[in-house]
Amino acid sequence: MFHSNFVILKHLLCLLIVTFIRNPEVQQVIKNSVEYMKSIKDDPKYSKVIEDCRNTDERCSEWAIGSGCEDNHAYMKLHCSPACQSCDFVLDKMTECAFDPNGKDAIGVGGMDGLFERMIQVAHDSNWQPTVLSRPAKKDDTSCEEDITNPCIDGPWVIRKSALYCFIM
Numbered sequence: 001m002f003h004s005n006f007v008i009l010k011h012l013l014c015l016l017i018v019t020f021i022r023n024p025e026v027q028q029v030i031k032n033s034v035e036y037m038k039s040i041k042d043d044p045k046y047s048k049v050i051e052d053c054r055n056t057d058e059r060c061s062e063w064a065i066g067s068g069c070e071d072n073h074a075y076m077k078l079h080c081s082p083a084c085q086s087c088d089f090v091l092d093k094m095t096e097c098a099f100d101p102n103g104k105d106a107i108g109v110g111g112m113d114g115l116f117e118r119m120i121q122v123a124h125d126s127n128w129q130p131t132v133l134s135r136p137a138k139k140d141d142t143s144c145e146e147d148i149t150n151p152c153i154d155g156p157w158v159i160r161k162s163a164l165y166c167f168i169m
Contacts, residue, residue, distance in 0.1 A: 030083075
């Protein structure tokens with residue numbers, strides 16, 4: 001943990017040095033960022049996100065001036081966390097998007113094929129004249145000619161509903 005904190009502080013200090021002569025407002029954002037990171041570095045609440053709570057762009061401190069963190073909050077609070085003092089946001093996102101090892105798959109094996117095959121069948125039945133440009137190879141014995149959803153071109157699902165619309169998966 002000491003190593004990761006050292007790396008974060010070193011990164012922030014390098015940014016401070018690089019931009020020191022640029023702009024007093026940027027200097028203040030960087031100073032506040034360093035103080036913020038120092039204040040949370042030993043808090044166990046942030047132990048899982050401390051390495052992810054960082055400025056991913058060297059311009060974060062410039063962008064954070066004024067209302068920059070709020071004007072583009074989804075990006076700034078995640079990618080410019082020290083500048084926006086938003087490690088709580090990073091923590092919330094990691095918690096919301098955490099992998100659930102006991103979770104169920106939304107679509108089972110072959111489920112995407114079934115979804116696209118139903119789309120083609122409904123479109124065909126509705127006389128929308130869909131064209132399957134490619135699809136993953138069929139696993140059963142159905143020949144290409146017997147099945148409108150199987151054009152014998154192995155690849156990702158690419159369906160053209162008309163000249164204007166194309167669905168790719």
